[in-house]
Amino acid sequence: FKDNNLGAGTVQPIYESSGNIIDDGGRNGNYSNNRIDYATIIPCGAKKITLTFKQFKVLAGDELKIYDGTNAGGTPLHPGTGFTAGSSPIGKQIVATSGAMYLYFSTNGTGNDSGFIASWVTEKGTVNPPIASFTVPDTLYNPIEYTYTNTSQNVLGKTDYIWSIEPGYGEVGYAPNLDYAILTDNTYDVKLDVTTCIGHDDFTKSVVVVTPHT
Numbered sequence: 001f002k003d004n005n006l007g008a009g010t011v012q013p014i015y016e017s018s019g020n021i022i023d024d025g026g027r028n029g030n031y032s033n034n035r036i037d038y039a040t041i042i043p044c045g046a047k048k049i050t051l052t053f054k055q056f057k058v059l060a061g062d063e064l065k066i067y068d069g070t071n072a073g074g075t076p077l078h079p080g081t082g083f084t085a086g087s088s089p090i091g092k093q094i095v096a097t098s099g100a101m102y103l104y105f106s107t108n109g110t111g112n113d114s115g116f117i118a119s120w121v122t123e124k125g126t127v128n129p130p131i132a133s134f135t136v137p138d139t140l141y142n143p144i145e146y147t148y149t150n151t152s153q154n155v156l157g158k159t160d161y162i163w164s165i166e167p168g169y170g171e172v173g174y175a176p177n178l179d180y181a182i183l184t185d186n187t188y189d190v191k192l193d194v195t196t197c198i199g200h201d202d203f204t205k206s207v208v209v210v211t212p213h214t
Contacts, residue, residue: 001020001119002016002019002020003020004019004020004021004022004039005022005024005026006023006024006038006105012038012039013042013070014040014042015042017044017046017121017124018120018121019120020117020118020119021117021120022115022118023037023105023116025112025115030114030115031105031112031113031114031115033108033110033111034107034108034109035105035106035107036104036107037104037105038104039102040100041100041101041103041120042070042099042101042157043122043124043157044124044157044158044196044197045099045127045156045157045196045197046122046123046124046125046157047099047123047125048122048123049095049096049097049099049100049101049123050093050095050121050122050123051066051093051094051095051096051101051120052092052093052094052119052120053088053090053094053116053117053118054117054118055114055115055116056089056090056116056118057113057114057115058084058085058088058115058116059084059110059112059113060084060086061084061107062085062105062106062107062112063081063083064078064082064083064084064103064104064116065078065082065083065103065104066078066083066094066101066103067096067103068100068101069096069102070098070102072102072104074096074098074100074102077095077096077101082104082106099157125156127198128154128198129154129199130152130154130194130195130196130199130201131152131153131154131194131201132193132194132201132202132203133151133192134149134151134178134203136148138206138207139208140182140207140208141210141211141212142182142183142185142210142211142212143181143183144181145179145180145181146179146180147177147179148177148178148180148192150178152192152201152203154196154198155194155196156196157196158196158197159176159194159195159196160174160193160194160196161175161192161193161194162192162193163178163180163190163192164190164191165180165182165188165189165191166191167186167188169182169188178192185210185211186208186209187206187207187208188207188208189206190204190207192204
């Protein structure tokens with residue numbers, strides 16, 4: 001397995017289906033004080049990511065948080081405020097089923113130790129191309145901001161989104177959901193392009209923007 005050290009040397013995110021994740025001190029050194037390091041593991045088409053620790057030597061006050069998701073908004077897979085001295089993940093399998101796993105390691109300034117070495121493997125799900133879709137009302141009122149809610153399917157793992165509005169606006173967003181206000185009355189085509197490592201799809205919906213009259 002390839003070693004991925006947290007910190008400046010870690011490519012964000014990590015797309016490999018298997019590998020090792022290690023603190024910034026590497027295999028032979030201690031981790032650094034007063035750091036915040038993180039990594040997102042997001043293999044193509046992942047159904048399940050399983051993380052197993054081979055070493056965990058962390059002092060009290062230094063904490064490793066692990067989430068089922070692409071960031072700290074995912075489901076916590078750690079106890080309390082994180083794995084630390086007295087709450088080791090050794091002997092446990094940490095499993096993420098969202099298609100991604102996020103690790104966040106924070107240290108204080110009162111000392112350090114040899115840190116952690118863990119490895120992950122990926123079980124891939126049914127490998128199907130994405131199906132793009134979203135929901136938003138047919139009629140939008142100027143100048144209200146609306147949320148275009150992404151309902152696309154088969155988007156586990158790394159997924160790129162492009163939102164565009166025509167005529168006149170072009171590309172307007174790249175997040176899974178779009179919060180946007182169209183400020184000119186007209187009929188518009190709103191398009192969502194979805195690209196995964198498996199394939200691409202797009203979905204277009206026509207909306208009418210009107211200014212309410214009182």
